[in-house]
Amino acid sequence: MDREPVYGGLDDGQVEALLPDCDTCVAVEIATIINPAHFYIILPWGKRTLDTLLDPRSTDPGEDDETLDELVTSLQRRYGNMTFPQRTLVHYAEGELVVARFAQDGRWYRAKVLCSDDRERNTRIQVFYVDFGNKEWVSERDIKPMEPQFLHLPFQAIECFLVDIEPTGHADHFSQKAKKMFQEMTDGKTLVAYVKSRSWSGCLYIDLFDTSGEEDINIGKVLIAQGQAQVPRPHSETSLTSRSGSEGSLLLIPG
Structure with missing residues (x-):
């Protein structure tokens, strides 16, 4: 089963x-x-x-500790308006911690890479949102490396x-x-x-x-x-x- x-x-x-x-x-x-x-x-x-x-x-x-809401706000502030260089010829490793844009609301959340599918022209990556428990496939343009300052709060x-x-x-x-x-x-x-x-x-x-x-x-x-x-x-x-x-x-x- x-x-x-x-x-x-x-x-x-x-x-x-x-x-x-x-x-x-x-x-x-x-x-x-x-x-x-x-x-x-x-x-x-x-x-x-x-x-x-x-x-x-x-x-x-x-x-006095940072809350999840505060962390999510910080993620939007950092990633929402930034321009990132195109990541090419580099595969995200299974288990790698990243920030991914959730399709339902267009906001950025902490995530973990599950697997990737590069059989098509545009690589798709499956991620698990570590603070909410759901997973989805996202395009490579909707996933970015996670910066260290966003790692201190335990996965929620x-x-x-x-x-x-x-x-x-x-x-x-x-x-x-x-x-x-x-x-x-x-x-x-x-x-x-x-x-x-x-x-x-x-x-x-x-x-x-x-x-x-x-x-x-x-x-x-x-x-x-x-x-x-x-x-x-x-x-x-x-x-x-x-x-x-x-x-x-x-x-x-x-x-």
Whole structure:
């Protein structure tokens, strides 16, 4: 079965600096949806727990650090009006960090090169946007080397898996209806994630809640109740990662 590759991995230092601890609740925003059980998040207030966010006496030790919004603004200022020499006869290497212009809004974002396709006259390069979790093919004119001053902020996109759900029946993938329902429940919202575990590579395994109403909503349980997901079968041969295979991703931000 196809597996969705993991791009934009974190080194050990970045994992500790960026990822919340297990058994904590943190505020999250969905950046890119692969399916209801596999998506990328950003942490709008970093790894601060919900308890500290709600405590008026608590201060943010990183409140003077540069934010993602500030970094993106700096990228536009630097790359938006610059004229770069044409890069010729040089191939971008797989894994190379670059700045790429996102087709949907024409803005520049940090990215990592996945692969290139030079079979046609105009070389196309597939990139992974390390701060948002989506990928796309861009032309060579829409990709530039990343300057060192834009590397200090850890990559903000965190790969997540929603625990205790899988596609209904014996399907290999979630339906488009399930994906749409998950999008409608999460789009444009600040949600709460309960971190159940995390992997050595920087992935989080979470429960996800919408706490904006009078009652907290467990999004996984709603999907199950609406028939768009089911509790994983005992001794299932498939896992969350194997079920996230070749499904297309849905970008919520930037844009």
